[in-house]
Amino acid sequence: MYITVLGILFLFLIVTPLLFKNIKTTGFVTIFGAVLVFGIVLKIITIVSGGYSLSYFNEFFYIDSLSIVQLLIISCINIIVSIYSYRYIGDEVKEKIITLKRGRFYYFLFNFFVFFMLFIALTNNIVAMWIGLEGTTLTTAFLIGFNINKNSLESAWKYIIICSIGIGIGLIGILIFVNAYSNQDTNQILKWSHLVNNPNPQSTYAIKIAFTLIFVGLGTKAGLAPMHTWLPDAHSEAPSPVSALMSGVLLNLALYVILRFYIITKHIPGLQNTKWLFIIFGCVSLIISSFSILRQLNYKRLLAFSSVENMGIIALGLGVGSKIAVFGAILHSLVHAFGKSMLFLTAGNLLSAYKTKRIDKIDALIKTMPINAVFLIIGMLVITGAPPFPAFFSEYYIIVGTVESGNYIVTALYTFCLLLVFAGFLRVFIKIVFNTEPGVKYVKMEEDKKNILPLALCFVSIIIMSLTMNGDLSNMINNAVLIICD
Amino acid sequence: MIEALLTIILISSIFMSGVRRIKLITAGFIFQSAAIGLIVLKLGYQTGKVDYYILGILTIVTKVIIIPIIINRSVKKLKIKREMELIVNAFVSYLITGLGIMIAFGLLNRSQDNFLKTGIALFIIGVLLMVARKKAITQMIGFLIFENGIVLFETSLSKMSLVIEAGIVFETLMLALIMGIMIFHINKTFDSINTDFFENLKE
Numbered sequence: 001m002y003i004t005v006l007g008i009l010f011l012f013l014i015v016t017p018l019l020f021k022n023i024k025t026t027g028f029v030t031i032f033g034a035v036l037v038f039g040i041v042l043k044i045i046t047i048v049s050g051g052y053s054l055s056y057f058n059e060f061f062y063i064d065s066l067s068i069v070q071l072l073i074i075s076c077i078n079i080i081v082s083i084y085s086y087r088y089i090g091d092e093v094k095e096k097i098i099t100l101k102r103g104r105f106y107y108f109l110f111n112f113f114v115f116f117m118l119f120i121a122l123t124n125n126i127v128a129m130w131i132g133l134e135g136t137t138l139t140t141a142f143l144i145g146f147n148i149n150k151n152s153l154e155s156a157w158k159y160i161i162i163c164s165i166g167i168g169i170g171l172i173g174i175l176i177f178v179n180a181y182s183n184q185d186t187n188q189i190l191k192w193s194h195l196v197n198n199p200n201p202q203s204t205y206a207i208k209i210a211f212t213l214i215f216v217g218l219g220t221k222a223g224l225a226p227m228h229t230w231l232p233d234a235h236s237e238a239p240s241p242v243s244a245l246m247s248g249v250l251l252n253l254a255l256y257v258i259l260r261f262y263i264i265t266k267h268i269p270g271l272q273n274t275k276w277l278f279i280i281f282g283c284v285s286l287i288i289s290s291f292s293i294l295r296q297l298n299y300k301r302l303l304a305f306s307s308v309e310n311m312g313i314i315a316l317g318l319g320v321g322s323k324i325a326v327f328g329a330i331l332h333s334l335v336h337a338f339g340k341s342m343l344f345l346t347a348g349n350l351l352s353a354y355k356t357k358r359i360d361k362i363d364a365l366i367k368t369m370p371i372n373a374v375f376l377i378i379g380m381l382v383i384t385g386a387p388p389f390p391a392f393f394s395e396y397y398i399i400v401g402t403v404e405s406g407n408y409i410v411t412a413l414y415t416f417c418l419l420l421v422f423a424g425f426l427r428v429f430i431k432i433v434f435n436t437e438p439g440v441k442y443v444k445m446e447e448d449k450k451n452i453l454p455l456a457l458c459f460v461s462i463i464i465m466s467l468t469m470n471g472d473l474s475n476m477i478n479n480a481v482l483i484i485c486d
Numbered sequence: 487m488i489e490a491l492l493t494i495i496l497i498s499s500i501f502m503s504g505v506r507r508i509k510l511i512t513a514g515f516i517f518q519s520a521a522i523g524l525i526v527l528k529l530g531y532q533t534g535k536v537d538y539y540i541l542g543i544l545t546i547v548t549k550v551i552i553i554p555i556i557i558n559r560s561v562k563k564l565k566i567k568r569e570m571e572l573i574v575n576a577f578v579s580y581l582i583t584g585l586g587i588m589i590a591f592g593l594l595n596r597s598q599d600n601f602l603k604t605g606i607a608l609f610i611i612g613v614l615l616m617v618a619r620k621k622a623i624t625q626m627i628g629f630l631i632f633e634n635g636i637v638l639f640e641t642s643l644s645k646m647s648l649v650i651e652a653g654i655v656f657e658t659l660m661l662a663l664i665m666g667i668m669i670f671h672i673n674k675t676f677d678s679i680n681t682d683f684f685e686n687l688k689e
Contacts, residue, residue, distance in 0.1 A: 131653045138660050145668065153672050154684040160668065161616060161625060164661060168632055171654070172609070172639060179643040190650070233687045 002040055003056045003122065009033055009040075010115040017107040023093050023100060026107045027086040033111070034079040037118070041075040044068065049472075051479045055124065055193070062124030062193050065479035069330055070121040070256050072476075073337045076461060077248050078114050081241045084345050084454040085110065088241055091352070091450075098147070106146065106239075113139040113245070120253050125190045129257045130167070130174055133221055136250055137163050144238040155233035162230040166220025173213030177261070180206040192260055199267035208274070211265050215258055215277050222254035224315060225285040228308045232292075235304035236357065240348025243300065247307040247344060248337035255314060255333075262318070263484060278319025279410060285312030286417040293424040298357045299350070302428060303343050306383060309421055310336045316414060317398040318484070325401025326481045327474075332394035334465065334477075339382035339391065342458035345451070346376050353447035365433045367442040373433045375455045380429045382462055384422045390465050488528060492604050494521040495638075496587060499611045499631060503583040504576035506568040511627055512557050519549035522634055525601075526641055537648050538641070544652065545637060548659045553630065556666045557623065564673050566621065574618035586610030601642035608635030622672055622679040626665040633658045 013033040017026045045068050048054060053064040063071075085106070093103045113136060120132035137160070145156030180201040181189045188194040201207050220227040235243045262278070265271050289309035296302040310332065317329025349372050354362055365373040385391040395418060402411040436442070465473060495518050502514040523546035530538030561567075574582070590606040597603070608631055615628025640651070669679055676683045 125650070127650045128653070131650070131657060134657045134661075138657065138664060141664050141668070145671065148671050148675060150675055150683075151686050153668065153675055154687055157622065157668060157672065157681070157684065158687075160661075160665060161629070164629055165613060165616065165632070168609075168636060171636055175636075175639055175643045237687070 001056075002044055003061050006037065006040060006118065006122075009036060010111065010118075013111040014108060014115065017104040017111070021100070021104075023090060023103045023107075024086075026104060027082070027090060030082045030107055030111060031079070031086060034075070034082045034114075037114075038075040038079055041068075041071045045072065045476070049476060049479070051482070053193075059124055059191055059193060060128070061122045062191075063122060064483060065476065066256075066259075066483045067121045069334065069476065069480050070253060071118070073252060073334060074114065074117050074121060074249055077245060077337055077341050080341060080345075080454045080457050080461075081245050082110075083457070084244075084348070084451060085241045087451045088239070088348065088352075102146070106143070109139050109143050110242075113143065117249060117253055120257065124192050126178070126192055126195070126260070127174060127190055129260065130171055133170075133218065133254060133257060134167055136253075137167060137221070140234075140238075140242065140246060140250070143242045144234045146239050146242070147237075152237040155230075155237040159230045159234045162227075163221055166217050166227060168217070169220075170214050170217025173210045173215075173217055176206055177210035177214065180210065192264070195264045196267060199264070199269075201268065204268060204270050207265055207268060208271060211261060211271075211274055212277065214261050215274075215281070218254050218258050219281060221250070222258065222315075223251050223285075223308050223311050224281045225288040225308055225312070228285065228288070231308060232301045232304040235307065235344075236298060236300035240300075240344055240351065243304075244341040244344035244348075247304065248341040251307060251311050252314075252333045252337060255311060255318075259318060259484070267486075275319045275321050278315045279407070282312045282314075282316030282319055283410060283413055285309065285315065286414060290417040290420040290424070293421055294427075296424075296428070297359055299359050299362075299428065299432070300344075300347055300357050302359075302424075303340065303347060306343075306421065306425070307336075307340060309417070310340070310383070312417075313395065313398060313414075316410070317394075317401065320398065320401040320405050320407070320410075321485065322401045322404055323481055323485050324397045324404070326484050327477055328394040328397030328401065330477050330480055331390060331397070331469075334473075335382065335389070335391040335394060335462070338458050338461050338465070339379055339389075342375060342455055342462075343379040343383060345454055345458070346372055346379060349447065349451055349455075350376075352450075353445055359428055359432060362432050363440075364436045364442045367436070368445045369448040370444070371448050371452055372455075375452070375459065376429060377433060378459060380425050384425050385418065388466065389462060390469055393469065488525055489600070491521040491525050491528075492600055494518070495604055495634075496607060499608060500580065500583050500587075502627070502631070503579045503611055503614060506572070506576070508557075508561055508566060508568060508621070508623055511624065512554055512561075515627055515630060516550055516554050518631070518634060519545060522637055523550065526637070529641060537651060540648060541637070541641070541651050541655065544655045548655065548662075549630065549634070552659070553662050556663070557627070560623065560666060560669060564623075564669075564679060566623070566679065569619055569621055569624060571620065572618065573620060574614070579614060579618060582614055583611055586614070599642050601638045605635045605638035605642065608632065608638065620680050620682055622665075622669045622681060625681070626662065626669065629665070630658075630662060 016029045055062045089103045092098045116132045116135035145152045223231040289305045292305045314329045317325045382389045385395040498514040498518040523542045526542035587607045590603045612628045612632030616625045
C-alpha cells in the first residue's frame with residue numbers, strides 16, 4: 001500500500017512542473033511532496049525497525065533493515081535539498097540567469113532523479129536495481145549540464161561517456177551473475193531475497209568473474225578511484241543542490257547496490273576473497289583523494305574529492321567485514337550524507353555571493369558572511385571526523401575493525417590518509433574563513449542570510465544523530481549489520 | 487541463417503571501426519542493428535516466445551529507424567561529414583578490432599555460443615570507438631554498438647521478464663536521445679563537436 005501511495009505521489013510530483021507555469025508553486029509542491037515522502041518512510045521504518053522485512057507486489061519490492069537506512073538518507077536529504085532549491089531556482093529565475101522554462105525543467109528532472117533513487121532502495125529485483133541506477137544517469141546528465149556553458153557541458157559529456165561504459169560493464173556482470181543461477185526457478189532468480197537464501201550457483205567461477213565486473217562497473221557510479229575521474233568535474237560543475245544530492249545520496253546508493261551483490265556472493269562457499277576488492281579499492285580511493293585534496297584550487301572540487309575519500313572509507317569498512325567495522329561503515333554513510341550536503345549547500349551560498357569557485361579569491365568569510373562561515377567550519381569538522389560528531393565514532397570503529405582483523409598495513413594507510421585530509425581541509429578552510437589581508441576593509445554581505453534554513457536543518461539532523469546514536473539509530477544500524485555479516 | 491546474420495554483424499563492425507565518414511558509420515550501424523533485430527525475431531520464431539518478438543521489434547524500431555534519423559538530422563544541421571584526425575588511426579583501429587574478435591573467439595573457443603563471442607567482440611569495438619574518436623557523434627555511435635553487444639549477450643544468457651527487457655531497451659533509447667541533445671548544445675557553445683576543445687576542466 002505504501003508503495004502505491006509513493007508511486008502516485010511521484011507521478012504527481014513529476015507532472016507538476018509540466019502543468020504549473022509558476023515556479024514558486026512547483027517549488028512549494030516539491031517541498032510538500034518531500035515532507036510526505038519522509039512521513040511515509042518514517043512509517044515504514046517503524047514497521048521494519050524490529051528486524052522484520054516487508055514485501056509487496058509478488059516480492060518485486062522488498063524492504064529490510066538495510067534498505068531503510070538508504071530510505072532514511074534519501075528522504076531527509078530530499079527535504080533539505082528541495083527547501084534549498086526553492087530559493088536557489090527562484091533567485092536564478094528572478095535574476096534572469098536561467099529562463100522560466102529551464103527552472104521548470106529542473107524540477108521535472110529533480111523529482112525524476114529522487115524517484116529513481118527511491119526505486120533502487122525499494123526494489124528486490126537485481127536487474128531493476130540496475131535500471132534504477134541507469135535512470136539516475138539519464139536524469140543527472142542534464143542536471144550536471146544545467147548551466148549550459150563550456151565547463152558544465154564538458155563535465156556532463158565526460159559523465160555520460162564514462163558512466164555509461166561503467167554501467168554497461170555492470171550490466172554484463174549482472175547478466176553473467178543471473179546466468180550462473182540458471183539451474184533454479186526462472187521466476188525466482190532475479191529476486192535478491194531468493195538468491196541470498198539459495199547460495200548454490202552452477203559455477204562459482206562465473207560468479208567470481210561476474211562480481212568483479214559488477215564491482216568495477218557500478219564502482220564507477222560509486223566514485224571509487226581509479227574510476228572516479230568523472231566525479232570531481234561533475235560535482236563541481238553541477239548546481240549546488242544537485243551536487244549535494246549526488247554526493248550525499250547517489251554515491252551511497254551505487255555502493256548499496258554493490259553491497260547487495262556482495263551479500264549474495266558472501267554466502268557462497270569459496271568466495272571469501274571478494275572482500276579484498278572492497279579493501280583494495282577503498283585504500284586506492286583514500287590515497288588518491290587525500291593527495292588530490294592537498295593541491296586543490298577550487299573549493300567545490302575539494303569537496304568532490306572528499307566524497308571519493310569518504311566512499312573509500314565506507315568501502316574499506318564494508319570490506320574488513322567484522323561487525324564493528326560494518327557498523328562504522330553504515331554510520332559513516334549516514335553522517336557523510338548530511339555533512340557533505342551541508343558543505344555543498346554552503347559552497348553554493350558562497351558561489352552565489354562571490355561568483356567564483358577559486359579558493360584564493362575568498363578571504364575573511366567570518367567578517368563578510370558570518371553565519372555561512374560558522375556552518376562551513378562545522379561542516380568541515382563533521383566531515384573530517386572531529387570528536388563530538390558521529391563521524392569520529394564511525395571512523396574510529398573502522399580503525400578498530402582493521403586492527404582486530406590484523407591488517408596493520410591497511411590501518412596505517414587509513415589513518416595516514418585521514419590525517420592528510422584533515423590537514424588539507426584545515427589549510428583551505430582556515431584560509432577562507434579567517435585570513436585577512438592588511439589594509440582591506442571587509443563589509444558584511446547581504447547574501448549571508450539568504451539560504452540558511454537548509455544548512456540549519458542539516459546541522460540539527462547531525463545533532464539528533466549524535467544524541468540517538470546509543471538508542472534507536474544504533475538499533476536500526478545493528479539490524480542492517482546483521483543482514484550483512486550474518 | 488543465424489550464422490550469416492552474425493557474420494553481417496561482425497563485418498559491419500569491422501567496417502565501422504576504420505571508416506571516417508559519419509554517414510558510412512551510420513549505415514554500418516543500421517545494418518548491424520537490423521541483423522541483431524532479425525536474429526532476435528528468428529529466435530522468437532524458433533522458440534515461440536513473445537519476449538523475443540517484442541525485443542526484436544523494439545530493437546528494429548529504435549535502432550534501425552529512430553536513432554539513425556536523429557543522427558542523420560544532426561549531421562545535416564551540424565554540417566559535419568567526417569572525422570578529421572583520429573586519435574588511433576584507421577590502420578591501428580582495424581588491427582585492434584581484429585585482435586578483439588580473435589580474443590573473443592579464441593578465449594571462448596570451447597563454448598558453442600556464438601552470440602556470446604560476437605557480443606564480447608562488439609563490446610571491444612564499441613569501447614574503441616568511444617575512446618579513439620574525437621567527434622561526439624562517433625562516440626555516441628560507439629556507445630550504441632556497445633549496447634548492441636549487450637542485446638546479443640542478453641538473448642544468449644538469460645531469460646528475463648518482459649518488463650525488465652523493455653526497461654533496458656527503453657533506457658538505451660533515452661540515453662541516445664540525451665546524447666543527441668547534448669551534442670546540439672555542445673555544438674552551440676563550442677562551435678564544434680570535437681572533444682579536443684574539452685580542456686577547461688583540469689586540476
